[in-house]
Amino acid sequence: MIFVTVGTQLPFDRLIRFIDDWAFKNPNINIFAQIGESDFVPTNLEYKKHLSMNEFNSLFESSEFIVSHAGMGTIISALLAQKPIVIIARDSDLGEHRNQHQKATLNRFTGVDGCITCKDEVELDYAMKSRKNFKAGAANSKNVEFSNKLATRLNIK
Amino acid sequence: MKKHKILAAASSGGHLIQLLRLAPLFQLCDTMIVTNDYSDQFENMFSANFFITDVNQNSSKLAILYCSFQALIIILKSKPDIVISTGALPGLITLIVAKVLFRKKTVWIDSIANAEEISKSGKLAKRFSDIWLTQWKHLTTEDGPEYLGSII
Numbered sequence: 001m002i003f004v005t006v007g008t009q010l011p012f013d014r015l016i017r018f019i020d021d022w023a024f025k026n027p028n029i030n031i032f033a034q035i036g037e038s039d040f041v042p043t044n045l046e047y048k049k050h051l052s053m054n055e056f057n058s059l060f061e062s063s064e065f066i067v068s069h070a071g072m073g074t075i076i077s078a079l080l081a082q083k084p085i086v087i088i089a090r091d092s093d094l095g096e097h098r099n100q101h102q103k104a105t106l107n108r109f110t111g112v113d114g115c116i117t118c119k120d121e122v123e124l125d126y127a128m129k130s131r132k133n134f135k136a137g138a139a140n141s142k143n144v145e146f147s148n149k150l151a152t153r154l155n156i157k
Numbered sequence: 158m159k160k161h162k163i164l165a166a167a168s169s170g171g172h173l174i175q176l177l178r179l180a181p182l183f184q185l186c187d188t189m190i191v192t193n194d195y196s197d198q199f200e201n202m203f204s205a206n207f208f209i210t211d212v213n214q215n216s217s218k219l220a221i222l223y224c225s226f227q228a229l230i231i232i233l234k235s236k237p238d239i240v241i242s243t244g245a246l247p248g249l250i251t252l253i254v255a256k257v258l259f260r261k262k263t264v265w266i267d268s269i270a271n272a273e274e275i276s277k278s279g280k281l282a283k284r285f286s287d288i289w290l291t292q293w294k295h296l297t298t299e300d301g302p303e304y305l306g307s308i309i
Contacts, residue, residue: 053194
């Protein structure tokens, strides 16, 4: 299963429309999309506007890979769950966000293991074609060291 | 009985995911959570969970006031020694209420998303935080924030 998510706050019709087209062309592949406030209503895949954290986690876990807007929450989740993630940024010139910070996020994760970053729908299409070659990143335990340092600062033993 | 009581605050999504990564710290304490979401993992990690409305900088003054009132009630109920937040605005509000009204120890950890500059909430958090942290070394200055590494 491929899990698509665009976050909760804003529509991302461009991505949902692309995925709906792609689902039409690839009818044998199971896709679930969390479409948020998108106006475009997909007809070729299962979707829900919003997901609880439990629903999100279970779809995340059972997916082969994730397709997402450049939202930190999803990217971090993917890195932590060691799931490959295909990322496309919202473009404020197209009214998809208030500013271009998702493009900055996209650039930051370009070249990071497990992240497949796409500048536009052409690159996204190419990424979807090469999905058999996706590789997940490595496990990360920086939080343990961080927690220990913070515990020391707070005099917690 | 565990010595310290922590109240951990974050909005759903990236902020909450980062906060939950502090589990190794939370395990050493009696830790409670305040957020606008719920997950089954909370049961194992926290001794109590509290709901707070999600607000942001575009929310009405009334909504922000209501959120502040919720934070006040939550702190009265949970009686923490330490409040830790990774953001966003509801976390900041909880932290400010804890510091200004109750003189609690407060920790702000700015989200890893803010790699170019500290978030708006993070900048506001500075004067209300005992420990004010960024997850990016290049954002540290002599006046803070400090860097203890990243959670991710």
